[in-house]
Amino acid sequence: MQELHDAPLAPLTTFRLGGPANRLLTATTDAEVIAAVREADDSGTPLLVIGGGSNLVIGDKGFDGTALRIATKGFELSGTALELAAGEVWTDAVARTVEAGLAGIECLAGIPGSAGATPIQNVGAYGQEVSSVITEVVAYDRHTRETVTLPNEACAFSYRHSRFKAEPDRYVVLRVRFGLEDAGGRSAPLRYPETARAMGVEQGERVPAASASETVLRLRAGKGMVLDPEDHDTWSAGSFFTNPILDEEEHAAFLARAGERLGADVTPPAFPTGDGRVKTSAAWLIDRAGFTKGYGTGPARISTKHTLALTNRGDATTEDLLALAREVVAGVHEAFGVTLVNEPVTVGVSL
Incomplete structure (x- = not known):
């Protein structure tokens, strides 16, 4: 297991921000992951688990403890059953399932990060969520000091949330198991209007899985949501705020405020969640509150391609990023009475 001291963490995040860790361990097997976690717990050392770093905001002072980078490998496909090691690169795993002609995660192409992070955040995009195909999550339970297998129903999945996110200091994901679909090389029914429009079909139709994946990659790239080291619009965590x-x-109350501000003929986006509540669009709120694409004059700005992404233009600090995020949160609340919540995990800082 590789060990470094006073190790920079910024290169391990897609924001490329944050100070160093006292100690950085890189684990390549489940046994190494468990050993590192147990050592930290036994010694009372603060522990930061890092996967792909695509959903992480680390403070400029860094992390006073042990950072554990999970770099485990493992892609096992048996029929429609898929098992991924936590350290597997998510985009690569999606591509391999599409190549195998299986459906279920093809519209999650291009999402940066590692496989182990997907159940924590219940990763979703373009009409798909991992919660619909995850069958089990294998994790190390820091409370019982045992490796446990949690079936889907025990993971308490909801919109961008899970049991793992609710108890961040308890579980360390080791492996994720999925049940995919053999639809003869076709995708799952397309649920997202933008994807269906881009492909010239109706919602609910199936298309070749490879075509669906390619379309999503093109749509994401147009919004700066596919990593490109030369494009500062991708020096981000993707969507910074949840809907x-x-x-x-x-x-x-929101509709009343929106009507007063924008006129009675304006209809904000509304997506019933089935429990009497309604989900609205964070991007719509941000834009209508005056924070348009490219907003900002400093080293941290809103993406020129998508209002939901806050970006590092190359020489930003974490404090620069947080100042922009706080400005957006305050502006949206003032305009519409709605409080935005950050999607990335913050370490040593908060909004």
Whole structure:
């Protein structure tokens, strides 16, 4: 297991921000992961687990403890059953399932990060979420000091949330198991309007899985959501804020504020969640509050391609990024009475 001291963490994140860790371990097997976690727990050392670093905001002072980078490998496909080691690169795994002609995660192409992070955040995009295809998650339980296997129903998945996110200091994901679909090389039914439009089909139709994946990659790239070291619009964590979910009273108040600000003929996006609540668009809120693409004059700005992405233009600090995020949160709340919540995990800092 590789060990470094006073190790830079910024290169391990897609923001390329953050100070060093006292100690950085890189684990390439499940046994090494468990050993590193147990050592930290036994010694009372703060522990930061890092996968692909695509959903992480680390403070400029760094991390006073042990950072554990999970670099395990393992792609096992048996029929429609897929098992991924936590350290597998997610984009590569998606591509391999598409090549195998299987459906279920083809519209999650291009999402940066590692496989082990997908159940934590219940990663989703373009009409698909991993919660619909995850069958089991194998994790190390720091409370019981045992390796456990949690079936889908025990993971408490919801929108960008899970049991693992609710108890961040308890579970370290080791492996994720998926149940995919053999649809003869076709995709799952397309659920996202933009994807269907781009492919010239109706929602609910199936298309070749490879075509669906390629279309999503093209759409994501157009929004700066596919990593490119030469494009500062991709020096981000993707969507920085989750889409707000409002109860009936909150939604009514929001509609009233939107009507006062933008006119009664404006209809904000609304997506019923099935439990009496409504999800609206964070990107719409940000844009209508005056934070348009490219907003900002400093080293941290809103992406020129997508209002949901906050970006490092090359020489930003974490404090620069947070100042921009706080400005956006305050502006949206002032305009519409809705409080945006950050999607990335923050380490040593907060909004």
